[in-house]
Amino acid sequence: EVQLVESGGGLVKPGGSLRLSCAASGFTFSSYSMNWVRQAPGKGLEWVSSISSSSSYIYYADSVKGRFTISRDNAKNSLYLQMNSLRAEDTAVYYCARGTVEMAAWGQGTLVTVSS
Amino acid sequence: EIVLTQSPGTLSLSPGERATLSCRASQSVSSSYLAWYQQKPGQAPRLLIYGASSRATGIPDRFSGSGSGTDFTLTISRLEPEDFAVYYCQQYGSSHRALTFGGGTKVEIK
Numbered sequence: 446e447v448q449l450v451e452s453g454g455g456l457v458k459p460g461g462s463l464r465l466s467c468a469a470s471g472f473t474f475s476s477y478s479m480n481w482v483r484q485a486p487g488k489g490l491e492w493v494s495s496i497s498s499s500s501s502y503i504y505y506a507d508s509v510k511g512r513f514t515i516s517r518d519n520a521k522n523s524l525y526l527q528m529n530s531l532r533a534e535d536t537a538v539y540y541c542a543r544g545t546v547e548m549a550a551w552g553q554g555t556l557v558t559v560s561s
Numbered sequence: 562e563i564v565l566t567q568s569p570g571t572l573s574l575s576p577g578e579r580a581t582l583s584c585r586a587s588q589s590v591s592s593s594y595l596a597w598y599q600q601k602p603g604q605a606p607r608l609l610i611y612g613a614s615s616r617a618t619g620i621p622d623r624f625s626g627s628g629s630g631t632d633f634t635l636t637i638s639r640l641e642p643e644d645f646a647v648y649y650c651q652q653y654g655s656s657h658r659a660l661t662f663g664g665g666t667k668v669e670i671k
Contacts, residue, residue, distance in 0.1 A: 480660065482606075490598075490606065490649055492660035504658045540605055546653040547596035548660075549617060551605035 447471040447550045449541050454555030461531050461559070467524040467541030467552055475499075475519035478545040481526050483537035484554075493539070494526065509535075531559045563588050565650050565663035573671040580637040582666045584650035589630045594653040597626055597635045600665075601646045609648075610635065637668075645670050 453465040467479070481493040494515040495504045503515055514527040524541050536559045542548035564587040574580055584595070592613040598606040608617040610626035613633055623638040637644055650663040 482660075489665045490600075490651075490662040492662065495658065495660065502658070506659065542606075546594050547608055547611040547651065548598075548606075549608045549611075551607070553605055 447543070449543065449550055449552035451539060451541055451552045451555040454539065454557045456558045456560065457531055458561050459532060459559055462527070462529045463531065463557060465526040465528065465539055465541075465555060465557070469522045469524065469541075469543075472543070472550075474517075474522040477543050478502075479517060479524045480542045480544065480548060481513075481515060481524075482540045482542055482548070482551075483535075483557075484540070485534070485537045488537075491537075495545075496524070497545075528557070531557075533559050535559050562657070562659065563590060563652055563654060563661055565652060565661055567648075567650060567663035567666045569666060570664070571667045571669060573669050574640055575671045576640050576642055578640050580635075580640055580644070580668055582635040582637075582648055582668075584628075584633040584635070584663050586631045586633070586652060590633075590652045591655065592629050594655065595626075595628070595633050596651045596653075598649045598651065599644075599646045600649065606649065640668070642670075644668065 448470045450468045480495045496515045512530045516525045538554040540554045541552045543550040566585045568583045595613040597610040600606040614626045647665045
């Protein structure tokens with residue numbers, strides 16, 4: 446069974462940092478591109494970042510470029526999102542999701558709240 | 562950047578009725594790069610349709626996708642109680658490698 450489990454969310458002050466993790470199991474993690482997608486409370490879905498299977502290609506939404514860094518460790522079947530200079534508008538549930546064009550597997554999400 | 566506009570924002574229907582959801586793109590989108598998702602409250606999104614018209618694994622055949630270019634449609638032939646949810650379209654930008662979601666359509670019980 447494919448499983449994606451996010452962790453690392455929590456309450457952080459504006460300007461602070463947080464590192465999210467996503468543990469993958471049930472599939473060959475190293476063969477798939479991975480993504481972070483977020484959803485602000487009561488709002489729609491917003492793609493945040495993508496990373497190719499071997500980390501050769503990395504892409505970011507303009508809203509997070511220069512502040513967030515996506516990475517992966519294929520030996521540990523894990524995906525990460527380092528979030529720096531956090532703003533109130535980064536408050537959201539962050540999902541990790543598998544896929545390049547469409548995302549067929551999603552985690553349950555981890556809530557990040559940016560507030561003083 | 563391609564913008565996806567979904568309509569209507571809310572669709573009020575009864576179980577057994579047909580639901581037709583629209584997703585319009587600001588520029589032409591390859592059919593291979595258009596997907597639909599369902600999201601229920603407190604849950605992660607679930608992939609329904611990929612490649613504009615292919616059903617994902619385990620998706621009932623009452624869900625169908627169609628369209629090309631800038632106009633795409635998700636149709637639910639007969640609404641079941643579990644189908645009341647929010648639906649999102651999503652495209653993959655082959656040039657910029659960015660993923661874009663539409664704003665969503667909520668299908669609610671009338």
